[in-house]
Amino acid sequence: MSTHTEHQAPQGREPLDVLDPRVSRFEVVQEGARRDDIEIVHYEPQVVPGTKAERRLTRLVASFFLLTGLAATAFLVIYIWWPWQWEPGRGGDKFYTPLLGLTLGIALLAIGFGILTWGKKLLPKEVSIQDRHDQPGSPEDRRITGETMLYMADEMGIRRRPLLGISLLAGLAPVGAVVAAPLVGGLIADPHKDNQMFTTGFAPADGGKTKIRLVREDGRPIRPADVSPGGQITVFPGIKDGVSNKHADSPTLLIHLREDDAQKSRAANARPEVGHADYMWGNFAAFSKICTHAGCPASLYEQQTNRLLCPCHQSQFHITDNARPIFGPASRRLPQLPIEVDEEGFFVAKSDYTETIGPDFWERP
């Protein structure tokens, strides 16, 4: 690859005197291009001035621009006078946004097509060739720049006065930490404050004396008769803000199993590796609704197969086998809430969940 740094005119060409009043404007343009190493090798008007084709294209571009004006005006008229406030039913307000988009889109498209037609059809076609000049600097240049920088380093004398460099580094390093400190210090929050990752709203209050009721979304407690066999209901801790995102880890699915399913379930619960022998009450079982995979509510319950499906990533849990994951990416059972019925006949949690709720993490015991 040859490196020619000085500018040289293509062969056989006299430099043009651009100040000469006799040269045409195009010749000046061509000369200017040549000074940037551009050769205009092909320049061809696409329309002959005064022809039918030119008039037709001019009319086309003009009508595009006028269409823009029309559509934009329509946009404004619709924006101001069309009924826009939401009403029940199929009123005209349902067309407000589509009409705005339509008129705005037409206005913008028309101006775009107008400009494109102008540029593509009415302007002369050209082919120009420009030199790239992407050769690296000459060895000489590289050396000069390199030496200059090294000379600067010499002048600073860091090599002769190492103390300066070391002390500067020692001085600046804490400054970097100072920049990071407020950010890290301000943001950092202990995940294990109040043991929050391992407790839910069902943790008994008053030092374990008051057991927490299971309540519906509207806050009413639940009696066993409220859920028919085969049915299920989402329940929440009956505490302040229990039915809210403040206790996002507490939503629980209370399932009334049919007799045979309940028997299977009890047998599965009693297995030593599960150890949930007394977690059910009658034929009722309560499992955390928060998927142990990614934390979505595992809420699609299939009565026939007793499978609970999480719609986010299709993990499936076998309810009568103590919510064991049987398909999909979840690797852990849904935790079971030990339940019983208090003296007033409402469901309560015997204790908090005995396993960690929700998606897995490193230090989950």
Place this chain on the structure above:
Amino acid sequence: MKRRKFDVAALPGKSAGAVDDRFQVATPLRKLLNKVFPDHWSFLLGEIALFSFVVLLLTGVFLTFFYEPAMTEVVYDGSYAPLVGTPMSAAYESSLNLSFDVRGGLVMRQMHHWAALLFMAAIVVHMLRVFFTGAFRKPRETNWIIGSLLFWVGFLAGFTGYSLPDDGLSGTGLRIASAIMLSIPVIGSWVTSSIFGGEFPGEIIISRFFIAHVLLIPALLVALITVHLGLVFKQKHTQWPGPGRTNENVVGERMFPRYALKQGGFFMVVFGVIALMGGLFQINPIWYFGPYEAWVVSAASQPDWYVMFLDGSTRLMPAWQLTIPIGNGYVIPPLFWPTVVLPGILVGISLFYPFLEARHLKDRKHHNLLQRPRDVPARTAAGSMAVAFYVVLTLSGGNDVIADKFQISLNAMTWAGRIGLLIVPPLAYYLAYRLCLGLQQHDREVLAHGVETGIIRRLPDGRFVEVHQPLTAVDGHDGHGELDYVGWVVPKKMNRLGALGPAVRGFFYPIERPAEAPVSPGHPPVEPRPERAEVGSGESRR
């Protein structure tokens, strides 16, 4: 004193002179006006991304005037009757108000969302163009890296923005994001609680996402895009090989006026298409999803399309949990691999690909000419493999919808994805490789023997042969010479050689006389075009 006559015609010249006196702009401006850009339709893909970004900035600023990034609980009392009386976060309420109580707010919101989808789509398609044509090779590796980063920063911008309305769907996405952060070994729980300000969902995540979405990420995007464009400008655009085109020149149009006009027009077209989509096609109707409640979800909860491949990888991941039996025991959940490790690997491969390829081929040269994908079968095949991988994951991200609509078992879809992820990419590699070789071979064949004419000739001994139109003058061993392949399109149809007359212009009626048709369709004129007259402006040629 006689007042000098004010000459309007001289004003532009005089003020231009005054500007140049002070800022010396004449020479740099000439260079700018004259800069030559090569032209090809595939070069406009990146511009779609750029123009969508401009639309994103414009519509996004509008949205910030009405959006309230707060998670305080309020009770809805706006004009959308079905939700009146529902407790919800202030963020969701203000998003609803944007849609129903701000005049024209919904069209802006939908345009913003569509522009974001288009931005990401244009980035991906542009990236594929750059990859398959080898435009990332030296000296453009830096720009490839910046482009790859733009995808991931755009991904973050999309995710943070998508979470802001705090509706039922985006809240579920946020829940999954928190689970992904939790899954990181050792530091997961600390990272999550630091970002969410405590246990999920906390009370601050929306305002943190808001500042990231409207300030930090856009600033990063603007910076990256500026450098990206600056480098394209400095290094000059690549070009396809072709007549007169070499590694050392740029053949195309000067930037002004035609090229710039086309760009301006194209911007308006992109803007117009986004406006049409924003008005006519509903996107993210948050009022149907309701506020986010940790216990509510519906089937077919899909994220925006560019996140779906991660959703897919998460769905396909088997339930492989690593337990480390030290002390109480530590866990690496299965979620970690498809959502943290996989994107990490993808970022790594994409960032270093130009260097890996150059190292493998021991290629240290400058490359300003593009390569046709068929001429580099290994790269094309590798790219096809990557695309196949991505497509399987993206489809798996919607496998519940596919299962539902086509009455397929959901578990079968998951298994099809798992097996497909292993089988389809290598298959794509093999097929793409063979296709490339076949296309290469056909190019060589046409160069050696000419274009198929479709004319069948019967030989005296009864055989039938197809007549080929050679591309060179008669001289070689079988009656004509052989051409070398130069990396550009080989004509394969007779009308590419001028066998058909030019099309008659005009929509309803011809606006010009049809040109003379060639003498005979079987024997098109193949002589070079006649020399043109001296180049001149339109004026002088009259």
